[in-house]
Amino acid sequence: MNRTDLVERLSETSSGAKRKHFVDKHQGDLIQRVKNIGPILDHLLREAVIQEERYDHIWTIPTTQEKMRELYRGPLKAGDKVKEIFYTALEGVEKFLVADLKEKES
Secondary structure, eight states, rough: OHHHHHHHHHHHHHOOOOOOOHHHTTTHHHHOOOOHHHHHHHHHHHTSSSOOHHHHHHHHSSSHHHHHHHHHHHHSSSOOOHHHHHHHHHHHHHHHHHHHHHHHOO
């Protein structure tokens, strides 16, 4: 997370305004455009967001889009902390996609 992101998130928190999380705001685009799901799933497993059984189940799903939908149906409903972990993985694995979506917000 860079300084600009941190300042933006802190100001959102301190102002009391509850805005949609990046992961929620861009759900459709993320489902359609994330291509490199493997390292994201690995990160979620490492951070104990998903357990080995769910990790294995998601890998059996044939398409990346369906894998992403499964994440949105399950683990990503657990709250903002999980969304932050997912977002961190996205920034590392799909940095150009994240940058493109942020640019569209401006």
